[in-house]
Amino acid sequence: MSAVALQLTRLLSNPPTAPEVKDWTAILSCARAESLAGTLAFRLQGQPLPVEVERLMEDARRASLTVHTEALWEAEMARRALAPFAIPVILLKGTAYAAAGLDAAQGRSIGDLDILVPRTALPKVEQALLAGGWEWVKEDAYDDAYYRQWMHELPPLIHRARDKMIDVHHTILPLTARPTPDAQALIADSIPLEGGLRILAPADMVIHAAAHLFADGDLAGGLRNLWDIDRLLRQFAAADAGFWQALHARAKRHTLLPAVHRAGRLANDLYGTPVPESWRVWDSADPLFKARLLARDGWGRATRRALRFGFYVRSHALRMPLPMLARHLWTKARR
Amino acid sequence: MRHQLRLQVGPVAFRIGSEWARPIAQLRRLYAGYPEPEGACDFTVRLEAETPWWRFVRPSVAIRGDYVLPDAAPLPLVLGLLAAEMGMNLQMALGQRRFLLLHAGAVERDGRALLLTGESGAGKSTLSALLGERGWRFMGDEFALLDLDDGRLHPFPRAVSLKNEAAELFAGMAPDRFGPVLEGTPKGRIRHLRPNAAAIAAMAEPAVPALILFPRFGAGLAAAVRPVGAAELFMRLTQASTNYVALGPRGFDSLLRLCRDTPAKAIDYASSEEAVALVEQLWEAGR
Amino acid sequence: MAGSAYIADADILAAAAELEGLTFLYDARSGQTHILAPPAPQILEALAGRAGDAEDILQRIGDRFDVPAEGAAHALAARLAELEAAGLVRRP
Numbered sequence: 001m002s003a004v005a006l007q008l009t010r011l012l013s014n015p016p017t018a019p020e021v022k023d024w025t026a027i028l029s030c031a032r033a034e035s036l037a038g039t040l041a042f043r044l045q046g047q048p049l050p051v052e053v054e055r056l057m058e059d060a061r062r063a064s065l066t067v068h069t070e071a072l073w074e075a076e077m078a079r080r081a082l083a084p085f086a087i088p089v090i091l092l093k094g095t096a097y098a099a100a101g102l103d104a105a106q107g108r109s110i111g112d113l114d115i116l117v118p119r120t121a122l123p124k125v126e127q128a129l130l131a132g133g134w135e136w137v138k139e140d141a142y143d144d145a146y147y148r149q150w151m152h153e154l155p156p157l158i159h160r161a162r163d164k165m166i167d168v169h170h171t172i173l174p175l176t177a178r179p180t181p182d183a184q185a186l187i188a189d190s191i192p193l194e195g196g197l198r199i200l201a202p203a204d205m206v207i208h209a210a211a212h213l214f215a216d217g218d219l220a221g222g223l224r225n226l227w228d229i230d231r232l233l234r235q236f237a238a239a240d241a242g243f244w245q246a247l248h249a250r251a252k253r254h255t256l257l258p259a260v261h262r263a264g265r266l267a268n269d270l271y272g273t274p275v276p277e278s279w280r281v282w283d284s285a286d287p288l289f290k291a292r293l294l295a296r297d298g299w300g301r302a303t304r305r306a307l308r309f310g311f312y313v314r315s316h317a318l319r320m321p322l323p324m325l326a327r328h329l330w331t332k333a334r335r
Numbered sequence: 336m337r338h339q340l341r342l343q344v345g346p347v348a349f350r351i352g353s354e355w356a357r358p359i360a361q362l363r364r365l366y367a368g369y370p371e372p373e374g375a376c377d378f379t380v381r382l383e384a385e386t387p388w389w390r391f392v393r394p395s396v397a398i399r400g401d402y403v404l405p406d407a408a409p410l411p412l413v414l415g416l417l418a419a420e421m422g423m424n425l426q427m428a429l430g431q432r433r434f435l436l437l438h439a440g441a442v443e444r445d446g447r448a449l450l451l452t453g454e455s456g457a458g459k460s461t462l463s464a465l466l467g468e469r470g471w472r473f474m475g476d477e478f479a480l481l482d483l484d485d486g487r488l489h490p491f492p493r494a495v496s497l498k499n500e501a502a503e504l505f506a507g508m509a510p511d512r513f514g515p516v517l518e519g520t521p522k523g524r525i526r527h528l529r530p531n532a533a534a535i536a537a538m539a540e541p542a543v544p545a546l547i548l549f550p551r552f553g554a555g556l557a558a559a560v561r562p563v564g565a566a567e568l569f570m571r572l573t574q575a576s577t578n579y580v581a582l583g584p585r586g587f588d589s590l591l592r593l594c595r596d597t598p599a600k601a602i603d604y605a606s607s608e609e610a611v612a613l614v615e616q617l618w619e620a621g622r
Numbered sequence: 623m624a625g626s627a628y629i630a631d632a633d634i635l636a637a638a639a640e641l642e643g644l645t646f647l648y649d650a651r652s653g654q655t656h657i658l659a660p661p662a663p664q665i666l667e668a669l670a671g672r673a674g675d676a677e678d679i680l681q682r683i684g685d686r687f688d689v690p691a692e693g694a695a696h697a698l699a700a701r702l703a704e705l706e707a708a709g710l711v712r713r714p
Binding site for chain 2: 028052
């Protein structure tokens with residue numbers, strides 16, 4: 001079951017093991033299902049591969065370039081719409097990695113544009129985006145009120161002409177979740193890029209990735225997000241001897257130390273990411289997380305149905321306290 | 336997956352898996368004589384039960400694979416063969432990145448290709464298949480693959496999906512070339528026809544595009560030919576391509592070259608005989 | 623009244639081709655393909671790498687174009703707004 005997924009993680013972290021692969025079709029389907037095809041293609045560049053596999057890898061590398069062009073264009077169009085208002089606009093996730101030319105960007109699949117802005121700026125941002133051709137995806141009033149009151153982002157917007165989505169965040173976790181990241185600090189310590197957009201500071205970038213992976217969501221696409229964390233940790237640690245300490249202190253401030261530690265342990269286990277010795281003490285839940293991350297087979301199918309369901313339930317519980325969850329699901333069911 | 340098949344169609348290799356035996360058996364018969372892929376496959380298609388407990392009670396096939404359409408409706412199991420065909424089309428439409436995909440039929444003569452493009456239902460599928468039995472080499476009826484480096488067209492000879500009365504035009508073909516009659520599909524009654532031996536034997540041979548036609552079949556239409564300018568051609572072909580945008584500058588350059596270098600015409604006809612005659616006439620005139 | 627100033631990337635017309643009087647433009651920055659009719663390509667040429675408002679553009683392209691004196695700036699402003707929405711020009 002997870003043998004192919006495990007082999008995929010070995011290939012990513014150790015490309016010279018490519019000659020050991022017997023079933024490339026399985027590796028490809030697994031990688032595609034995990035949104036890692038582009039990443040794999042760049043990692044395997046230069047390795048001896050069967051000729052038809054090399055062609056498919058070349059296709060994937062080319063496809064990735066187009067995806068990045070489109071993602072950076074969405075960022076640019078958002079920048080143009082928001083420029084007149086002097087609001088700090090911080091890129092998040094894949095678009096941020098691509099805009100900053102980070103290692104984590106290489107071959108990365110990128111979906112919607114995610115940006116972080118101050119909560120106080122939300123009304124102006126909303127107005128500017130609507131004027132710039134974006135429109136609401138959902139019409140439903142209840143969902144809208146729920147989003148605005150409790151979520152960490154505006155309801156989803158999509159651009160009328162380009163058909164691309166933007167997610168506007170004001171913090172990195174739902175307000176109803178237990179950890180309380182310091183959104184103002186994230187914004188205050190953000191780093192400007194050429195052109196006017198911004199990215200999170202390195203430690204914050206790692207913390208966001210870990211929060212997104214372990215503190216919000218059901219771990220779908222987890223292997224890719226964990227790979228991001230591997231690439232970010234390696235690059236930042238190599239550039240700054242004090243990075244681990246800074247990361248620890250910052251994660252504590254954002255009350256996200258458990259998520260960051262878990263991310264480090266699992267990245268170390270699956271991708272060989274160098275992490276401090278003191279981090280490598282496994283807790284009892286780690287094997288479950290690992291199994292969930294690897295729940296993909298060589299046909300690209302999701303496996304471990306019960307385990308996935310368990311994490312799905314967990315993701316809802318993470319986002320809101322139980323009484324609220326009950327009422328929320330009740331209201332949704334009545335419609 | 337318990338039942339599986341690997342299939343080479345032109346330059347593309349498919350791996351098709353199914354939770355039921357029947358669709359795979361039908362595919363195997365329909366594609367008898369096709370080569371087995373050497374090495375890894377380009378795309379994987381999966382025919383899966385919509386939800387596990389429906390599998391025996393009211394079997395319904397969800398079309399999945401490397402590339403999926405999130406809201407795709409499942410098909411009844413009796414249309415499993417159609418699901419497999421749709422699955423292959425979906426992988427091409429969403430995942431093909433090596434060739435510019437044109438929604439067109441293609442046939443070849445003397446190393447030069449005729450492209451038949453236009454809206455669904457206009458008649459390009461049937462006409463491509465018909466020409467394939469009238470001295471032309473059939474290259475495909477659904478997708479034409481344009482090489483991004485040298486502008487040649489690559490064959491993609493899948494089984495032809497013949498709707499309703501169109502199947503009658505091919506009544507004289509060897510019975511083993513036909514798939515089962517499929518009733519109640521989204522397009523009515525259809526039947527698949529395997530391309531002939533010449534098409535299968537030549538599936539690795541590309542051709543230079545020489546003429547593009549926009550066929551339009553209508554019972555009361557007067558036979559007519561109209562030129563299609565390069566600008567209109569470019570616009571119509573981008574609409575007919577599912578992967579043009581994803582190919583970036585190379586897509587733009589190769590489509591531009593195709594539109595500049597290849598004459599195009601729109602033809603109207605009221606019968607298949609008229610169509611074939613028009614095609615032959617225009618092909619000769621262009622030589 | 624001059625109106626707002628705009629600018630286009632210096633290489634905005636690098637991948638442009640003319641077919642039957644229409645300009646087919648591939649914009650590498652956005653990955654989009656545009657089909658433009660005069661005076662849009664000429665406006666882009668006038669703004670490629672240098673900012674200008676409607677009057678500047680009229681001056682830069684006026685000698686090659688039959689531009690009616692009345693309402694020219696107004697018509698240009700409309701074209702500029704379209705080009706801005708398409709992402710081909712922006713405020714400097």
